[in-house]
Each structure stands twice: as C-alpha cells, then as structure tokens.
Amino acid sequence: MLRFLVTRFLWMVPSLFVISFLAFVLIQLPPGDYVTTYIATLAASNEVVDQNQAADLRQRFGLDQPMIVQYWKWITGILLRGDFGLSFEWQQPVSELIWERMALTLVLTFSTLLATWAIALPVGVYSAVRKYSIGDYVATFFSFLGLAIPSFLLALVLMYLAAVEWGQEVGGLFSEKYQTAPWSWGKVLDLLTHLWIPVIILAVSGTASLIRVMRANMLDELNRAYVTTARAKGLSEFRLLIKYPVRLALNPFISTIAWLLPNLVSGSIIVAIVLSLPTAGPLLLQSLMAQDMYLAGAFILLICGLTLIGSLISDILLAIVDPRIRLE
C-alpha cells in the first residue's frame, strides 16, 4: 500500500509538468493575445485604446516573446518562488485572486454534493427495492425530468420568476449588507439563506443521474446468491440491504470522486455566471476569454492537480470499501 502511494505521488510530478505545458499551449492557441482581446473588448463599447499604449502593453507583459520563453518565465516563477505571476487584467497577483474565491466554491460544491447524496441514495435504494411500484415510477419520472433540464435554464427560469413575479433578489450568495462584511454568525446565516437556490439548481441534474446509477447497481446486487443466503438466515431486511448490496452499489460514487474535485472549480460555471455567484468558475471563464494567461494557467493547473489528487483518493477509498479490489 505504501509503495503504491509513493509511486503514485512520484508519477504526479511529471504529469503536472506535461499538463502545465499543455495548458499553457492551449490557452495560447486561440488567435490574438491579451492585448488583442483587451482592445476588442473595449471596442465592443465603442471605446478606443491609445495606440501607443497598446504596443506598450504587449511589450510590458512580454507577449512579444516566443511562447516557450513565456512558459519558462511562468513555470520557473512558480517552482522557484511560488509566484504565479500577475493577472494582466487586474494587475493583482494571481494567487490572491484564486484563493479569494476558492473558499466559497468549496462551500457550494460540498453542500451540493451532500444534498445530491442525501436525496439520491435513499431514493435510488427505494426504487430498486420497490421495483415497478408507484414510488419507483414517480422517482424515475422526476429523475428523467431532472436529467433533461439544463441547470442554467432552471437557473434562468428561477431568476426570471423571482425577479419579475415575486420582486426578489436571487443572484449572489449574500445580501447586500453582508457582501463585503467580515465573517460572523450573521454572515453564515445569510449565506445559508442564499445557498439553497444554487444548491437545488446544481443538485437537480446530479441527483437524477445518481438515482439511476444507484437503482441499476442495486438491482444487480439484489439478485445475487449472498442476498438470498442472508435473507434465508433471517437477517432483517434493512440490515441486509445496508450491509451488503448498498455498500457494493456505492462503488461508482467513490470512483467519481476523481471528477468531483476538479468540478469544484469548473463544474458549475454556467450556473454561477447566470446567478452571479462569487465562485471560482466565472473567474476562470473570464480569464480564458480575456486570454489573461497567468490567471487562466494557474486555474487549469489547479484543476489538473485536483484531478490527480482526486483519482488517488478514489483508488484508496475503493480499495477500502470493495474487498474485491487489490492494489498489488
């Protein structure tokens, strides 16, 4: 087990290097650079950049140098000084910008995850055990509906209803009073009163698919011989379910932890944009659109790092939960 962990960790180093380089190349692939995008964005409002300044900017940000030089400057800054560079657009250190938004992103994602599991697991188990009952049909109906509706659309509809019909504010995670206030119990409560809307919107599609997965897995397990044996030995129906089939059916949930961590950053971008949530997603999209290289690069590096860590965690958890899996 220990050897496995060490090898996995060692492999992560070259992987990250390759990923960082690919990320940098990918960000640079679209035509133009930050200055082109900057000029284009201003031109969209019919605003004009001083011609002298545009050329200056390109030189100042080192955009006139070959890409490999730019990459080298970036990666050595990170490795040697832990310096992720300066965001072109905001003239702020990248690390400052990223961490500012990560905390709220974590809160939102974990709340969504808990809500999704809290609904999906029991419903999935129920609709497998009571296959083809009314309850199963109802659950199936709603889970297909949930899968079919894109979450951004749900967000838009909710926002429209709230704004136009009920005259309420939906966007954001805080009321105006607490938006920039330091953390306090009041602020936490305020967060909770706002959090449920994005959590529901984000949980809808996740719940739907998980219900289907859980149901299918359970159905596989329920017909196995060990279930019949256990039942014959007089184990109570509830204990029997929890102890064996449910545990095995959880397998796919654990395997998806690898995707869960990167989803922290990128999973809910569209919903976050529609609802104006102060999470990391919109900032990532913004930096990509503005070709704000160092900011976008740091985000992508972070997402990739999280994916690697996530898959490691999945592997370990799988080994613990499912005795059939062996690491050696």
Added chain:
Amino acid sequence: MSEVSKNGGIGRRSILKGAAGAAALSSVPGVVFAQGAPKEAPDLAKLVAEGKLPPLAQRLPSAPLVVKPLEKTGVYGGSLRRGLRGSADHNGILRMVGNQGLVRWNLGFTEVEPGVAQRWDVNANATEFTFHLRPGMKWSDGKPFTADDIVFAIEDCCKNSELYRSVPSVLVINGKPATVTKVSDTVVKFTFESPYAMFLENLATPLGQQPTLFPKHYCSQFMPKYNPNVADLAKAANMSDWPSLFRARCGDIEIPSRWGNVDKPTIDPWVVREAYTGGATRVVMERNPYFWQVDTNGAQLPYIDRLTFSISQDVESLMLDAVSGRLDIQDRHIDSLQNKPTLSQNMQRGGYRLLELIASGAQQCQIYFNITHKDPAMRAMFSNKEFRQALSLGIDRKEIIDLVYLGQSEPYQTGPRPGHPWYHEKLARQFTEHNAKQANDILDRLGYNRKDAQGFRLRPDGQKVFFAIDVIPTLYPDLVDTLELVRRHWVAIGVDMKVNTIERALYYTRGDNNDHDAAVWPGPGGLDPILDPRDYLAQHPQGSRYAIPWTLWYVSNGKDGQEPPESQKRRMKLFDDARATADLAKRGAMVKEIMDLCADAFETVGVCLAVNNFGVVRNNLQNVPKAYPNSWSWPNPGPAMPQQFFFQS
C-alpha cells in the same frame, strides 16, 4: 433629430472663443446663496460637527466650479444603482465619475468648458496653453491640488519611459510630447514644439485625463525618483518591479486597477469604497467630501450619497435587472436596438423612462473592402473604385432598413451626420440608390462578364467573384442580419459573398495581419469627425480596415506598411495640418477638402445612417437629460454631470 446632433461640431469652430465665455461664469465670486438650504450633505455636516472633517469653506476651492442643474437644484441623499460586467468593464465606472479633467465637454458635445482649470490662455499659434487652476482645491484626502500634481503627472509619470514606453498620444504632436512647467501653485503651462490646435478638445475626451490622474503626494511613493526604497515596497506587494506596483496602486486612464485601490486620492465626485478587483461582486463609491463643484445655490455636489455598481457576469441578467427596476440609470450593455421593445414594454413595471442615446457614429454598417489585399487578383478587384460603386448600387438599402432597423434609418454612405456643420452631401448620399441594372452594366464593363453554371460572375482569370466579409456575431447581431440581406442582393448581380462570422479576437488578428477580404463595423465620425476620422483617411491601425498597411505607413512616418496613393497622402497631410491649425475657418476648409477627396475616392461602402439607441432611467431620478450623445469621446453619461442628478423623494 435632437438639438445635440444639429449643433454637433459647432464647437470645433468656436472652441477658443467659447472657452473664454464659459470661464467667466465659473469665476463669478459669491454665487447666490439661498438662505436656509443646506450647503453640504447631512452626513458630512455631522462629521464637521464632530470635528472629524474641516468645515465646508475650508474644503471647497475659493472659486468652485458652479454647475447649473439641468432642471432644478436637488436634495441630498440616496444610492444610485448601476450594473457592470465582470471583465474589463472599468470604463463603465470611468464614464460615470471619471470625467474630471482640466477641461470638459458641454452637454451638446459642441464646446469645451472649464473643469479643473477655471480658465486658460492660448497663444496665437496654439503652441502654449496656460491653465489657471482653482485656488484651494483639494484631493479627496484633503491634501491640496496644485500645479505640482500636474507637472508630476506629465513630466514624472507620462514621460517616464519605464512607466510609459511611449508618451500617451493626446500629449504628443508631430512626434514630440508636451513640456509642462509650473508658473505658480495655481498656474501651469503646456508647451508644444509645433501648433496643436486640437489640444483642448482632446483633453476633454477620456484619453485626456492624465494631467489630473496622479496625486503627487500619494503616487510619488511608488517611484524610485522620490522613494529609494520602492523595490522593497514592490516586493512586499508581490510585484516584479516598480512600474507594476505603480500601475496597481495608481492605475491609468482605462485599466481596471484605476478603480482597484481605495487609498488612492482622486478629484472625482465619488471615491471608491469597495474596489473593482478580480474577485469583486460589486463596486461601491461614496461621495468625495472635498469635491470641488457646487450648484447655483452654492451647495456642494454631488447630491447622491453613493453609487453601487453590481457586477453581472452575464449581460442578459443586466437586462433582467433593468426591466425589473433594479438599476437607476443604465445604457451600457443593454443599449441595442433589439432590446428596445422589451425595455419599452416593461416601463411601467420597472418604474423607469427611456433615455435616448444619440448615435455619434455615421454609419450603422460600414463595409470595408480590403483595398490592400495580399492576393493581387483580389486587390485589383477591390481597389477598383467602379467595382465598389457597382456593389454599392447593388444593395437594396430600403429593405434592410425596414427589416433589420425597424424603419428607423435612411440610406447613407459616410461622413458627418445630417445637420452637422460639416455634413457633406456627396460623401453621404452617392451610390445609395438601388439600381441592379447599372450595377450589372458596370461589372460587365469591368470584365466580369463571363458567368459560371450557377450564374455567378467570373473574374478575367477564370475564378469566381467571391469574397468573405468578417463580422463578430456576439457583438453586433444586427450586422449579421444586414449582411445576409446584402448577400442576397449581390447574388442578384452575380456576386458571391460569404458572411464570415468569427470570434472578436480573431477578427482583430485577421485585420492586424491584413488577412481579411472585407470586414464590417459601425462607421464612426458622425458627430466627432475630427476626433475619430478613421473612415475619412487611413489613420487608425485597427480601425481603418479598408487599408491597414496605409495606416501603418502613416503612423510610422513611412517606415512600415505600404505607401498609399496620392489622395490618401494629401488627406493625411491635411489632417495633420488641421490638427495644428488654430484658425477655425482655415481648419474647416481643410476638413472640407478631406471630405471632398474622401468622396472622390469612395473607399468604404455604407448601408444606412447609425441608429439611436436607448437606455433606462428610473422615474425618481431627476436632472437627467432626455437624450445625450452615445460616444466614447463624450463618455456618456459623464458630461451630463451625474453629480447633479438627484432622487426625488
């Protein structure tokens, strides 16, 4: 058509004369002081009573700028809500508060009026501009604003090659920057080596704000000249060098960090409390207790306590905020013609009225054929004036106006708008009638008379007459619709065209590399022909899309790009001369000659006159004009003076 566009541009002629007249008003001593009405905001009065703020008389200059409210004097209080987009929307703030230069535009966009400078003198050949500042004027932190600040801003900042690799263009004429000298604490002199008659007008635009942007007492700490320990400061702030630190703390005219530092003193009516940074979800600005403008009763402006800019990542959600009445004044991002029906329908529910934005551009949809195309055959085709004329005659402009622009425009080529003193009939109207027969005759005569199986014309070399027109669909959806109709009209005369919808950075890159066949953009220069003449001569390296290599030749003084033909060279010379000519009659004659040459050359093909747009104003917000120009040079709504807007309780 409103008053503004009728008069637009008059000021270009009366500018020097008009300035003197307006200056007289602001220096009238002892404005009428109405008894009993409060002279400062209650929250400031309270701070004064508590001894936390000096009394009003010590905060105002001895000759404050007296602003005549548009309708009536207002009352203090209230919070004004506006919307920003999440990325690169700093100019949304600039347009609202950052209009405080040495001089400013009047409401009609016709004359330059006093701002920070209460008056000025210009020598006969327009090489020396002496500005008289307001004695006793203060920065928002209470420190005096003097000639030293202006000298610092230009001599130490703008002319510092580490900070600005080249001096901002507004301060440069014939390649030589201004020299700024202090005459006394309140008098400062700008000297140019050659005449620069357009200097005042350029100063009144947003790009002319540098002189009042950098408070010496604050910003000098980020410069090695004044602070030998600046490297440590930069290091502590995680910045690589002092120019980065300077930009992050003191900003520049149009970068987000101008609004990202709550400590930087300004002379704006409102100062930043919650900054515009990468992570921000809103920006809050509060009144500047030292603001140097008063109303006609002598009451300190602004009337409104604070501004709240909410930041939406999604422009559609701004529309939602507007129609549900959660924005007090908004035109930015929602001002497209497509939104007008929705905005009109929801007026009652949202409790707002519509605000007319007078188009400052000339052309709604200017087609720029690349006359300097890299491919010789294409170049031969596009650079033929008659070919362009034939295509112009082939467009059914009436159909486009009815279908795309709801009937609210008229066929137009380019040039100053109707009613403008420099309106040019031939430039504006030639070849705008729809005449397919004449178009066909011209094309036949030019040698495009053979046709392929589908009826498309063939070039003499046997290739089909075919080209692509670049357009950015996310930016101007109406232009895509227009081009689709134009495509149909041209198919009827045997010309094949592709509407090339592309992403905006690619659009610019193709232009920069001279890779485009043709492109569309709304043509500027309708109200401000001399401030934005890119369609009248190849002068703008990103904007004069019919011949970007000529532009490069012009801006590099003949070092780069391609040498343009005589007509262009003559116009370039005339434009340089006009900018340097103080005599307004002479300048007008030069502009007339530019327009004549431009009409003869017929380089761009226009569809219809630029259409007015609309914004929203909440019903309880007063002193807002019913209509104002929609322009970058007149950065709406700034010159309408939001400091004198107020909420009717």
